[in-house]
Amino acid sequence: MGYKVEIGVSNKHLHLCREHIDLLFGKGHELTRLKGITQPGQFACEEKVDLEGPKGVIKGMRVLGPARSETQVELALTDARGIGVKVPIRESGKLEGTPGGCRLIGPMGSVELTHGVIAALRHIHLSAEEALEAGVSNEEIVSVRINGNGERALIFEDVMIRSGEGHFREMHIDTDEGNAAGCCTGDLAEIIKG
Amino acid sequence: MGYKVEIGVSNKHLHLCREHIDLLFGKGHELTRLKGITQPGQFACEEKVDLEGPKGVIKGMRVLGPARSETQVELALTDARGIGVKVPIRESGKLEGTPGGCRLIGPMGSVELTHGVIAALRHIHLSAEEALEAGVSNEEIVSVRINGNGERALIFEDVMIRSGEGHFREMHIDTDEGNAAGCCTGDLAEIIKG
Numbered sequence: 001m002g003y004k005v006e007i008g009v010s011n012k013h014l015h016l017c018r019e020h021i022d023l024l025f026g027k028g029h030e031l032t033r034l035k036g037i038t039q040p041g042q043f044a045c046e047e048k049v050d051l052e053g054p055k056g057v058i059k060g061m062r063v064l065g066p067a068r069s070e071t072q073v074e075l076a077l078t079d080a081r082g083i084g085v086k087v088p089i090r091e092s093g094k095l096e097g098t099p100g101g102c103r104l105i106g107p108m109g110s111v112e113l114t115h116g117v118i119a120a121l122r123h124i125h126l127s128a129e130e131a132l133e134a135g136v137s138n139e140e141i142v143s144v145r146i147n148g149n150g151e152r153a154l155i156f157e158d159v160m161i162r163s164g165e166g167h168f169r170e171m172h173i174d175t176d177e178g179n180a181a182g183c184c185t186g187d188l189a190e191i192i193k194g
Numbered sequence: 195m196g197y198k199v200e201i202g203v204s205n206k207h208l209h210l211c212r213e214h215i216d217l218l219f220g221k222g223h224e225l226t227r228l229k230g231i232t233q234p235g236q237f238a239c240e241e242k243v244d245l246e247g248p249k250g251v252i253k254g255m256r257v258l259g260p261a262r263s264e265t266q267v268e269l270a271l272t273d274a275r276g277i278g279v280k281v282p283i284r285e286s287g288k289l290e291g292t293p294g295g296c297r298l299i300g301p302m303g304s305v306e307l308t309h310g311v312i313a314a315l316r317h318i319h320l321s322a323e324e325a326l327e328a329g330v331s332n333e334e335i336v337s338v339r340i341n342g343n344g345e346r347a348l349i350f351e352d353v354m355i356r357s358g359e360g361h362f363r364e365m366h367i368d369t370d371e372g373n374a375a376g377c378c379t380g381d382l383a384e385i386i387k388g
Contacts, residue, residue: 077373078272089345089376121345151283151315153351156374179271180350180367180374182283 002190003134005124005171007146008038009178009185013062014049014073014104021067024049024106031065038170039125041066050105055084057105070095073102073117076174080119090118091160123160124171124191131163134191138163143193144171152182155192196384197328199318199365201340202232203372203379207256208243208267208298215261218243218300225259232364233319235260244299249278251299264289267296267311270368274313284312285354317354318365318385325357328385332357337387338365346376349386 021029025047032046045063051073058079072095080087085101100113124144126134136142140161147153156177171189178184215223219241226240239257245267252273266289274281279295294307318338320328330336334355341347350371365383372378 076272078270078369151352154374155349155351157347157349158345175272176370176373179370180348 002145002192003136004188004190005126005144005169007178007183007185007187007189008170008172009183010074010120010172010174011062012058012073012075012079012175013064014051015064015068015071017069017071018067020071020104020111023109023111024104026108029108031063031067033065037064038168040166040168047106051083052103052105053080053083053085053101056082058083068093071104071111071113071116073104073113074120074174075117076176077119078176080117085117087117087119089121091121091123092118120172120174121160122156122158122171122173122177123162124169124189125167126161126163126169127167128164130169131161136161136163136191142191144189145192146181146183146187146189148182148187150182152180154181156181156189196339196386197330198382198384199320199338199363201372201377201379201381201383202364202366203377204268204314204366204368205256206252206267206269206273206369207258208245209258209262209265211263211265212261214265214298214305217303217305218298220302223302225257225261227259231258232362234360234362241300245277246297246299247274247277247279247295250276252277262287265298265305265307265310267298267307268314268368269311270370271313272370274311279311281311281313283315285315285317286312314366314368315354316350316352316365316367316371317356318363318383319361320355320357320363321361322358324363325355330355330357330385336385338383339386340375340377340381340383342376342381344376346374348375350375350383 033043047063048060051058098115104111143157227237241257242254245252298305337351
């Protein structure tokens with residue numbers, strides 16, 4: 001049996017840089033922690049923004065904190081098509097050459113994004129100890145089997161390991177991927193190739 | 195190498211029974227053929243209807259013809275969640291015990307559905323000759339690898355073979371599944387376990 005990891009199905013969300021927080025929520029605004037998420041130091045915020053694309057608007061998208069050096073919008077491909085934007089599959093934080101083409105709308109102002117709209121590359125967070133135990137290393141690409149509810153089992157290839165300081169065991173997939181596997185947050189995934 | 199099949203990514207759509215065509219489009223209305231689809235005798239219609247659930251409406255969902263003995267609405271799980279309905283994964287035509295909870299709205303009237311709203315079980319259509327060549331039989335469950343664009347390769351388990359008269363080689367998955375695999379209609383899938 002392979003190493004087991006709990007799944008977290010990520011709904012569309014975004015991370016904001018300091019400048020964009022100022023523009024959307026007012027100069028010097030501090031993000032309000034709603035609740036912690038599994039990854040240490042990160043949190044869901046009270047703040048939400050609208051995302052306007054060429055063909056539609058996503059209302060009330062959740063902001064995750066803390067502030068980052070660059071704004072990053074993470075959509076499932078279904079979400080992206082719904083507002084008429086074409087987004088690449090990217091590792092979080094690797095935003096070079098990614099498209100913008102959307103406008104963020106907050107209570108105090110709006111921002112035209114020039115880049116940073118992506119679909120997240122599916123990945124597994126592991127602490128250094130957990131990676132050792134699983135026999136995998138940071139940035140390794142593995143395959144993962146998900147049994148889901150037993151009606152839509154599948155094996156995801158192209159799953160990146162993200163391991164080290166600040167990571168806690170959890171597999172992140174988006175809503176399209178969660179639905180394709182018939183699984184929910186809290187279900188287990190199994191690393192079958194390390 | 196396994197047997198190769200072209201993928202068709204199915205967008206949300208519906209099939210209508212005679213009674214519901216009358217109620218939505220007027221007594222005796224005949225569905226208007228827009229264009230043929232890959233499966234012999236079936237066609238996309240000019241007609242569209244709105245689907246209203248407890249939490250939202252999907253506007254302009256495409257009707258597929260010809261008329262069937264029972265109305266069947268096929269949604270991706272993302273679509274279903276968007277309008278607030280929970281749907282089971284079902285083989286097309288096997289509608290016993292499936293939920294309704296939605297209203298179809300056409301130009302001449304509306305219909306409260308008592309059942310028939312599903313997410314389709316992923317499946318492969320094959321003619322009898324193609325099934326023989328692939329080494330699989332009708333209703334067999336197989337696994338299928340999709341390389342997609344090479345960034346989101348995966349292996350779908352729980353794929354049903356539907357073979358015989360009236361079937362033509364094509365793998366049907368929904369938009370969630372297509373996005374999870376990073377693939378499009380026309381890409382190739384490979385049966386890796388017959």
